[in-house]
Amino acid sequence: DQQVKQNSPSLSVQEGRISILNCDYTNSMFDYFLWYKKYPAEGPTFLISISSIKDKNEDGRFTVFLNKSAKHLSLHIVPSQPGDSAVYFCAASVGEKLTFGTGTRLTIIP
Amino acid sequence: DTGVSQDPRHKITKRGQNVTFRCDPISEHNRLYWYRQTLGQGPEFLTYFQNEAQLEKSRLLSDRFSAERPKGSFSTLEIQRTEQGDSAMYLCASSRQNSEQYFGPGTRLTVT
Numbered sequence: 059d060q061q062v063k064q065n066s067p068s069l070s071v072q073e074g075r076i077s078i079l080n081c082d083y084t085n086s087m088f089d090y091f092l093w094y095k096k097y098p099a100e101g102p103t104f105l106i107s108i109s110s111i112k113d114k115n116e117d118g119r120f121t122v123f124l125n126k127s128a129k130h131l132s133l134h135i136v137p138s139q140p141g142d143s144a145v146y147f148c149a150a151s152v153g154e155k156l157t158f159g160t161g162t163r164l165t166i167i168p
Numbered sequence: 169d170t171g172v173s174q175d176p177r178h179k180i181t182k183r184g185q186n187v188t189f190r191c192d193p194i195s196e197h198n199r200l201y202w203y204r205q206t207l208g209q210g211p212e213f214l215t216y217f218q219n220e221a222q223l224e225k226s227r228l229l230s231d232r233f234s235a236e237r238p239k240g241s242f243s244t245l246e247i248q249r250t251e252q253g254d255s256a257m258y259l260c261a262s263s264r265q266n267s268e269q270y271f272g273p274g275t276r277l278t279v280t
Contacts, residue, residue: 092268101259101271147210154199155224156269158210
């Protein structure tokens with residue numbers, strides 16, 4: 059029972075363009091959503107989060123959008139940079155437990 | 169800035185052996201979490217502590233697994249009688265109350 063889904067295993071984007079990563083969830087009890095970035099041989103690094111009472115949160119080049127009616131979350135990165143190449147996980151929580159998606163590998167093409 | 173540290177980074181063991189991993193959280197964080205990640209999957213929650221109290225355990229945490237956090241500081245995760253299916257990356261995270269979880273680099277376990 060995959061409660062958090064990232065349906066695109068990979069995404070390639072030209073440097074300088076916008077990267078859009080998507081995430082869908084099924085559990086309407088989730089009240090907090092996060093994006094993590096992971097490089098090989100490292101643990102996930104927290105990027106940005108959003109509470110279920112908001113629909114947008116912005117931090118520099120990163121913006122997270124939440125559409126509760128559609129149970130959909132997206133991460134926008136603009137402009138995309140080569141250092142953004144990594145695996146991105148979305149995660150959702152109710153209480154302390156994080157439930158992760160399977161990740162999307164983002165490759166930024168110079 | 170000292171992040172979450174985990175030791176060892178890699179462990180190779182034979183089936184049936186016991187292994188123990190250690191996690192040192194960020195010092196001011198009172199919450200500590202263990203996750204397991206297998207190839208192609210996201211991290212899966214195993215258990216979490218608030219200070220020294222273990223407050224939630226996943227059904228993934230069979231009776232061969234035990235976690236402790238004595239004195240509410242570092243934590244250990246022990247796997248007894250390891251099986252090949254235990255091969256995974258074991259991740260530790262810590263957080264303040266109502267705050268984001270920060271992950272360590274993980275311990276990669278290979279059971280042969």
